Amino acid sequence: QKEVEQDPGPLSVPEGAIVSLNCTYSNSAFQYFMWYRQYSRKGPELLMYTYSSGNKEDGRFTAQVDKSSKYISLFIRDSQPSDSATYLCAMSGNTGGFKTIFGAGTRLFVKA
């Protein structure tokens, strides 16, 4: 079993839809949870950063962490074609020197 599981997609939605992206994990030591957006042939860009459980909102993006279920989500409201990218979840904890574990990435296509 991988430490972090993420459906690679692709996920295709119409413009304006609400997008839900998810990851599950197995290591209860993870405390820091991140979502990155990566456009083709570019480095990942940090979108959201959350410590421990709870919700965090930034504009059209909402990140949720449920440590009891070992489940994290990223919601994108009013999705735009410019949101089309690969979204990577990532997480780390204060074991193993904060080694960051990445999900496989979900490819998202938002159709105009």
Added chain:
Amino acid sequence: GAVVSQHPSWVICKSGTSVKIECRSLDFQATTMFWYRQFPKQSLMLMATSNEGSKATYEQGVEKDKFLINHASLTLSTLTVTSAHPEDSSFYICSARGQGGRTNTGELFFGEGSRLTVL
């Protein structure tokens, strides 16, 4: 957020030559930098962890003599692909994690990536 700069963004070289890629943290001190390799439509594959002033720690299966990593200062790490061959063609990305504030909480900041093509 913190800025990490990677150079060159793309490079084409002949088989057998060596190529150096630089990764710089521009507005924070990066005690730890990471080097990844990414194949098309795949996730990031961690190659090695680079700590300032000490030897890099390589992941299993990564040849340390092939991929030389140097982290001589708190703002610069370099990856040298030695005697490059076509199978080394890939997208190489660095990331950095520093000291203090959000840069000491596991949060990673990525460079723009370097696309290497070996002919």
